[in-house]
Amino acid sequence: MIETLITRLPKCELHIHIEGSLEPELMFALARRNGISLPYASVEALRRAYRFSKLQDFLDIYYQGMSVLITEQDFYDLAWAYLERARADNLVHVEMFFDPQGHTSRGVAFSTVINGLHRAIVDAEKTLGIRASLIMCFLRHLDEADAEKTLDAALPFRDRIVGVGLDSSEAGHPPSKFKRVFNRAREAGFFLSAHAGEEGPPEYIWEALDVLGVARIDHGIRSMEDQVLVGRLARDKTALTVCPLSNLRLKVVDDLAKHPLRRMLDKGLMVTVNSDDPAYFGGYVNQNLRAVSDALGLGRDEIVAIVRNGIEASLMTADEKSKAFAEIERVVDEVNL
Numbered sequence: 434m435i436e437t438l439i440t441r442l443p444k445c446e447l448h449i450h451i452e453g454s455l456e457p458e459l460m461f462a463l464a465r466r467n468g469i470s471l472p473y474a475s476v477e478a479l480r481r482a483y484r485f486s487k488l489q490d491f492l493d494i495y496y497q498g499m500s501v502l503i504t505e506q507d508f509y510d511l512a513w514a515y516l517e518r519a520r521a522d523n524l525v526h527v528e529m530f531f532d533p534q535g536h537t538s539r540g541v542a543f544s545t546v547i548n549g550l551h552r553a554i555v556d557a558e559k560t561l562g563i564r565a566s567l568i569m570c571f572l573r574h575l576d577e578a579d580a581e582k583t584l585d586a587a588l589p590f591r592d593r594i595v596g597v598g599l600d601s602s603e604a605g606h607p608p609s610k611f612k613r614v615f616n617r618a619r620e621a622g623f624f625l626s627a628h629a630g631e632e633g634p635p636e637y638i639w640e641a642l643d644v645l646g647v648a649r650i651d652h653g654i655r656s657m658e659d660q661v662l663v664g665r666l667a668r669d670k671t672a673l674t675v676c677p678l679s680n681l682r683l684k685v686v687d688d689l690a691k692h693p694l695r696r697m698l699d700k701g702l703m704v705t706v707n708s709d710d711p712a713y714f715g716g717y718v719n720q721n722l723r724a725v726s727d728a729l730g731l732g733r734d735e736i737v738a739i740v741r742n743g744i745e746a747s748l749m750t751a752d753e754k755s756k757a758f759a760e761i762e763r764v765v766d767e768v769n770l
């Protein structure tokens with residue numbers, strides 16, 4: 434029954450790295466198309482390599498995987514495959530991260546990336562009825578000057594990018610390292626978010642809020658180690674884009690039954706559930722919702738609250754949000770748990 438509810442509710446995804454949706458089958462197809470050889474004999478061998486003991490283990494494989502993306506059509510095919518999959522999960526709106534420096538550092542032009550992703554988004558809106566927006570992330574293991582250059586490259590495409598985020602290796606790379614570039618992004622009118630408190634300490638969440646001035650925290654699960662911070666996040670209704678299967682696969686939690694998500698909800702935090710890098714972590718949004726529902730015994734009210742949070746925290750228009758809330762009411766009545 435919870436299963437039916439999860440499937441049928443209209444949902445948003447606010448934390449998906451589009452390069453992290455590159456399924457092994459598509460990775461091999463693109464490698465073949467572009468004459469690139471991968472250091473794995475088969476799709477199965479590649480999948481077997483997806484055993485991580487920390488964030489950096491994953492990132493090493495993730496950057497290697499994205500090296501098959503060369504042409505505009507590759508970026509189109511990547512985003513299109515994800516959007517079709519998202520539609521099957523009944524997502525109505527997606528805010529999609531992309532990592533331009535993961536491509537420009539390999540000689541792929543910024544315009545190639547953005548043109549391919551944007552074209553898939555336009556087509557998906559027309560033929561799948563799903564809306565998507567792009568959030569450009571700076572790689573925090575690189576220096577701020579590199580992020581500044583990336584922001585300069587993005588400005589001609591300002592109308593195709595809604596926001597700016599911060600991702601990659603968290604430990605040792607505090608948000609404050611990117612203070613100036615985030616200030617510039619704010620002045621240019623971008624929505625701001627940052628990964629913080631995934632592996633990094635609660636101090637990084639404070640910095641993301643107070644130094645970078647972000648409106649949303651990606652992950653943020655380590656906020657639970659600082660009750661003053663929890664109070665602040667709850668009072669301000671700051672959305673946290675939590676990614677349970679990612680946390681499990683990257684050993685941020687060793688057991689989903691111990692995941693802090695339910696405690697976060699109990700503290701009044703605005704928790705949303707998302708997939709992060711679904712091709713690597715074994716689940717899209719519905720699978721993440723199912724997994725936490727099973728492991729933490731979440732019932733109808735908690736699932737509906739999480740899904741409503743995702744809609745509320747999204748960049749959809751007020752009108753789109755009202756429609757989604759009305760559809761939630763309708764589905765809840767119909768499923769009648």
Ligand SMILES: Nc1ncnc2[nH]cnc12
Pocket residue numbers: 450453488495600601602603628631679709710
């Ligand atoms: N979970 C994650 N944390 C930080 N950077 C990432 N880039 C892609 N996935 C990420």
Ligand SMILES: [Zn+2]
Pocket residue numbers: 448450600628651709
């Ligand atoms: Zn992420």
